[in-house]
Amino acid sequence: MTFSDLKLQERYSLLVGFTKWFLLFSFGIRLLFFVLQFSEVTASLFSIIKTFSYGLFFDVGVLAFVWLFSSFYILLMPKKWIGKSFDKIVIYCFFNITLLILVFTFFAEITFWDEFKCRFNFIAVDYLIYTFEVVENINESYPLIVLIPAILFICFGISFYFFKKRYFNRTFVNQLAFKQRIVPFLVSIFMVLFYVFYVKNSDAEWSSNRYNNEISKAGIYSFFAELRNNKLDYLSFYSTIPNEEAFKIVRNKLKTNNSRFTSDKFSIQRQISDSLNSSQTPNIVFVLMESMSADFMQEFGNKMSITPFMDDLAQKGLLFKNLYATGTRTVRGMEAVTLSIPPTPGSSIVKRPENAGLYTISNVFKSKNYQCNFFYGGDGYFDNMNAFFGGNGFDIYDRGRGSILQEDIKAKRYNINDGEVTFENAWGVCDEDIYNKMIEIADHYDAKHKPFFNFIMTTSNHKPYTYPNKKVAIPSGTGRNGAVQYADFALKKLFEKSRTKPWFKNTIFVIVADHCASSAGKDEIDVANYHIPAIIYGDGIVPQKTNKLCSQIDVLPTLFEILHWNYTSDFYGKNVLANDFEERAFVGTYLKLGLMKNDKIMILSNQQKQNFYRWNKTTNNLIPISKSNEFLKETISFYQSADYLFVNRKKN
Known part of the structure; x- marks a missing residue:
């Protein structure tokens, strides 16, 4: 050496x-x-x-x-x-x-x-x-x-x-x-x-x-x-039953008088038929509102009058009074409304790799010749939103500062320029600015006589709760109530500006919260903190309030049937207004997966554990009760089949 x-x-x-x-x-x-x-x-x-x-x-x-x-x-x-x-x-x-x-x-x-x-x-x-x-x-x-x-x-x-x-x-x-x-x-x-x-x-x-x-x-x-x-293997950590039994139970729960299954036993794909088979294609403006808990609205008992416009809109459209978010994060809400599936364990599908080319609501809109656009006031690279929406049929409008789409994603991406911004914080531009961008793009496609589905994700109702000064009574940056009040104000401005547009009368607005402002509670799932508002408003929408227990995943399937569309569904969501709709809601965390029916809720946990409760809505307590084997199998079936379909990439 x-x-x-x-x-x-x-x-x-x-x-x-x-x-x-x-x-x-x-x-x-x-x-x-x-x-x-x-x-x-x-x-x-x-x-x-x-x-x-x-x-x-x-x-x-x-x-x-x-x-x-x-x-x-x-x-x-x-x-x-x-x-x-x-x-x-x-x-x-x-x-x-x-x-x-x-x-x-x-x-x-x-x-x-x-x-x-x-x-x-x-x-x-x-x-x-x-x-x-x-x-x-x-x-x-x-x-x-x-x-x-x-x-x-x-x-x-x-x-x-x-x-x-x-x-x-x-x-x-x-x-x-x-x-x-x-x-x-x-x-x-x-x-x-x-x-x-x-x-x-x-x-x-x-x-x-x-x-x-x-x-x-x-x-x-x-x-x-x-x-x-960003995933948690369902089969390794949660209670299971044979796949054949799981899909048999789920298919039985999803079948309706106007549906026909079109694929094998390990599928939920079905053809939804309507005797009217309408060819109407109204524009759809879908607003996913950041952290808009139901209890912020006077309609649900709030006494502070911080959502006057939404409360007024609730009287003029279809209001879902008993609707629950599937999770506690924005990406979980996005997953619910776009894929119409129960939450899978671990992180949302929006954040996972290999999530492009799935069967989403855009497939339904594309089959009707719609232009699908996604609007976000921040950088859509955050939480993988651009990759998910861009990979599933949407063009992107965001405040990206240099981030790009993956090379294999064919969607177009457009930046919100500095000149279009009047106010922004760490999360992105204020709600008024993102709504203005949406209106601009709506004008563009209306001039081309192209129906549009515009999906907007708002950001103003989020810490640090800052927004343009002197817009609402509560000063910017002073807390959640002010951010809620501003979010309601901005929504009102969206409608006021849209009413001046030629496309307004042929447009349906869908307003849904992504999740509640808080999800923490003493129980393993705090059910009350999943209650969110959802409103469908526009010409042809009969003003009514439904008290049926339902989920985020049901909103757009309900709209499709209001429009009397024939369409292919790979969705777990159903038409809430149908006479044969069976009331239930899916609620979950990263680790807990719950199915709620009436006042009963079954919660699946990792380590293959299950707990069955009665929910006392008055005291917001989960009271343990004896397990129901039928209820348990139904809960397992929904979550196990949803995981199976994603893992095995049941794409269109």
Whole structure:
């Protein structure tokens, strides 16, 4: 070995030692999980070798990123600074911080496995959102007074071992030339690129035994893979029944007097027929209102008169008085109204990869020769909105600042220019500005005699609750009530301006909230905080109020049948006004999936748990009751079939 080779080895000695420690600890965690599940894993010699070999492969993937950052630092460090005070401070700090993070992660993996019997998945990602609940749960489940000191003690012990074995001293060797440091860095780059572009977390799922697959994974690698993937596998974590039975139940629930199923047993596609078979194609302006809870309206008991226009509109159109949002986020509301499906676990389909070319409401409008447009006052790159709408038949109008659509998306995208903006905050332009943009585009297509479906997502009713000054009585930035009042004011201005347009009389307006302003409550699903308003207004819409229990997914299917359209439906939503409509609503969180009928609600949870409640609407309490097997099977059927259809990409 030459002197130069010795210097190279010495400079990287701490990194090499750290690598050995990580592989040893990761092997120990994997062995612990294998022992804990020994009665359920496949324990043949070949399976054991494969389980731990796959584990080593994914551990190397984690280390590739550690090596990338470390070797990059070593590469950039001037030769004359090696071993000096700055070099020592950086290396000591980076080593101990990385060590602390990894030891904490190993402890977290053990507690996560104890609860879910798997490596980190989207549940762990979701925990980043519900920080308070997670901390409280950990505090009640584990003795933090012991756990935290134990983590610190282990970190101190490992660091002390590295110090005593002179790993640090050998690392601070001087006179290592730049050209000698380039090779480890280039190898690290190659390894990282290989894992990023060619290795999927699902590659660890080689066995028919789920426990072997999960033990094969690396927790940190799985966490970041799920962060990118945004899904939670239904079949692994929720109660199931045979697919044949699930689809039989769902098809029976979806059949109506005017529908005919057109596809196989693992499908809900059906042809909706109307004896009138109308050819009318009125323009449709669809407004998805940010955080507009039903209880903001006087119609639903609010005494503050902050939604006077919506309350007036409710008397002149079709008002859904007992309608519930499917979720607690904007993308979940978008999913509900465009795909007309119950919420699937994990993140909304809007945020998931490979969500283009699905059967959405745009397919129905396109079949009637409509132009479909999506309007958003912020950058539609946020929450993957542009990719979803652009990939499913909509042209995009947003406030994007350089973000682009994916190359395989054929939709057109147009920017809202500075000259069109009178007010904007972090979330985007104010509601008046986005409505003005919509009116401009409506004029354009009306001049071409092209019917349009314009989908608008508002933003003003969102923190920081700022909007143009002196528009409403409540000053900008003072709270939610002012934002609600401004959102109502802007909606009124939309109607006032639209009435001056030649296309107004041939236009139907649909107003729906994306979700409520708050979803938190003491129960696992706070039902009252899913109650939202929905109004359909326009010529030919008979003013009425329906008290039927229904869902966001029913709004547009109801409109289609009001228009007497014949159309193909791949939707779970139905015509609320039909005599054979069976009342029900779907409500969910990232982890909880609920079906509500009358005052009963069945909630499915991960870990294949189910809870059945009676909802006391007066006190807003969920009261546990004895489970109904029929109700449980129906709940499972809706959610399992919806997940099946997306996973298996039932596209048009």
